Amino acid sequence: MNNINQTIVAPTTNISTQAISLIRISGDDSFNIINKLLNLKITETKNVWVRKLFDKNELVDEVVLTSFVAPASFTGENVVEIACHGGILNTQRIINLIIKNGARMANKGEFSQRAFLNNKIDLIQAEGINDLIFAKNELALKIGVNNMSGTHNQSIINLKANLLDIISRIQVSIDYPDYEDVEGNSIPELTSALSDINVEVNKLLKRSKMAIKNTNGIKTAIVGKTNVGKSSLLNALLNEDKAIVTDIHGTTRDIVTGEINLEHISLNLIDTAGIRNTSDVVESLGIEKSFKMIEEAELVLFVVNNESIEDNENKNIFNKLTDKKFILVVNKSELLSDDEKQQLLNQFNNVVFTSAINQDINALINKIEKIHISEELTKNDSLILINIEQISFVEQVKERLERSLNAIIAGMPIDIVNVDLHEAWNYLNELIGEQYDEEIIDNIFKKYCLGK
Template identity: 70%
Template sequence: MKSINQTIVAPTTSLTNQAIALIRISGDEAFDIINKLIKYPIDKTKNVLFKKLYDEKELVDEVIITSFVAPNSFTGEDVIEIACHGGILNTQRIIKLIIKKGARMANKGEFSQRAFLNNKIDLIQAEGINDLIFAKNEMALKIGVNNMGGIYNNGILEIKNQLLDVISRIQVSIDYPDYDDVEGSSIDELTLSLEKINVYVDKLLKRSKLANSITNGIKTAIVGKTNVGKSSLLNALIQEERAIVTDIEGTTRDIVTGQINFQNLTLDLVDTAGIRKTNDIVEKIGIEKSLNVIDNSDFILLVVNAENIYDQDNKDLISKIGDKKHLIVVNKKDLISNKDIIEISKKFNNVIFTNASNYDVDDLINCIEKMFLNEELLKNENLVLINIEQINLVEQIKDKLLKSLNSILEGMPIDIVNVDLNVAWNLLNELVGEQYDEEIIDNIFKKYCLGK
């Protein structure tokens, strides 16, 4: 971790030809540095000023300077933000001047890292900022905004307080065994308290796992026999000619991928080789990969034609899919009679009709959105985490809480119970960032883009 005492600079907008670019300076020398680039020094106060920047006596640009005084800034430090004309060369020139006057180039995410280290945000809020920036759909955007603002963080802080209370009661019982009337320290009372904490953590984990899958990409396999329109369906969904489409059976011999972002969910699509009996060695390898993709996917689109929907190969595929969430996509609906559509719909509850070659997939898209639309996530006013590292921490917390609860119920010594509870407590502190390792913090903020 580079010294937090150094003053840093970075563009907070992308380096491109644009009307306005924004450059941020943060650190103790922010005001001193900007005053070396203007004729009339600005006072160390919060302000917005129009100024001319100079390189010695040469005019560089006319800019708007917004100043913030520690601790009342995003980073908690003195901050200067410069809105300059947005040419690439112009922005780079100003940054080089600022570095020449005493700043250094910021690392990725270093402004947010300083905000965290200066107690302006906790780690959940910090991760929310990154989730907001890289959101793929509206749900991810909403969760990122909520977590960035810390709107629902009180729940996790309350759980911390409740767990600390349980640990304290147990510790009193250990340190003073003669006092058996400490309020809330009976086995029944401790069990009840731990069960309440465990319920909250369990719900948080379930919400977060679901949200992580929906917002980061549900692993979706497009499978079926040869020449039923799997590649056409992939192209129609992502609006891109990514897969090769021909009338020749067995055209797709390997895995082709794509991604589609709906309003509240994202699908990671995999188009697989058509499944059929073949003597072609290369095609056999592709078919084997297709079957493996089914095992590793969370959602299956089984593409069929009306004339082969009932054959043994498709029955085998449906059996292979098992209980996985799936849709049977009957393609080439323009070739199907209304009578056949009604008959097929009666025999399959999860069937949808498309004409992928004509990009007629609106019914399929609407059906997928309804399948994965989760009202609890959309309306729930509770904390939801979509970062996989955070979710892993919550899993560890749940594991330790459950282990402690089982130990109490099994009559284990109370001091053994407290060992796991203390681990859970430390993990909670790690989740919100009240306890951390510098190297881990560095790695967390390296995921951020430059200037944030």
């Protein structure tokens, strides 16, 4: 683990040509180091100061200093933040002066890591900071803000308290077997209490698994015959000319990818080669990839033209989609009458009409959001986790709880049940960081950006 006794420094904004850059110093020696660069010293108090920075007798910049005194700071240490004039050379020069006078460069995520180690935030809040910074849509942003602030973290504390109560009851039964009539210690009562906890854990897991797909990006394949407008649809969704569009059949011979971030969902789009019977070797390989993408995709946008919707090639694609989540996208809707549209709506499920050439794709976007967005995510005020490691901890908790429930129902010795409950308790502690391995904590914070 990094030496937390050292004073560290890093830019908390990008080093670039801009009006203002922000530099943070954190550690016991923060005030001493900054005062070495000032003719007019600052005192070790919480305050805002306007000062001139000097390199010996040479003026470097006029800055605004914001100072915080431990433990009342983000990191729990003495902190001085410097708002200097932006610019690559100026910002780097000030950082180099601070390092020259006793600080070292912070590692990625080290400020947040110190905040965690100094009990200013728990691990869910720390991960929430990272989720907030890298949010790709409004749902991820909302979850990041809530987790960073600790708004819903009480639910984990409540789970821990309820689980500890059950562990204690069972321990009493083990230590004092003659007191069988202790309230709450009967098998039906323990089973009921454990079932209640398990329900809450399952709800958390369900919400989190739904949310992580929406925030990380749903793998979405655009498939269909040649020349139905798949590449035009990709370009319309991305609002850029990423895929080549021509009237020539078989133009797209390999997959083309892109990402779109809607309000509450992100899509990892894959435009595939048009599916048709062909003797062209290269095109055939692309078509094989198209069928493979159908198998791997979490959502398929099946693009068709009305005049050929039920021909053999499209029937073959329909057969591949039997167990897949898909939307039937009838493109070139500008050529369809209202009666033709209604007939298609009566005949097929999940139909939307688009005109990619006219950028008319709102119906498709609305359908995608309707399929994947639930009020359980957008309007729920309960804890949601969107980090793979955190979700894995919850899965371990669920597994131990279910093993304990099955053991109790099967009439196994109560001390065996308590082994699994203790493990579930430990996983909850690891989830919020009350128990941790130093190497794991180092790795968690290494994925953060510099200056945070």
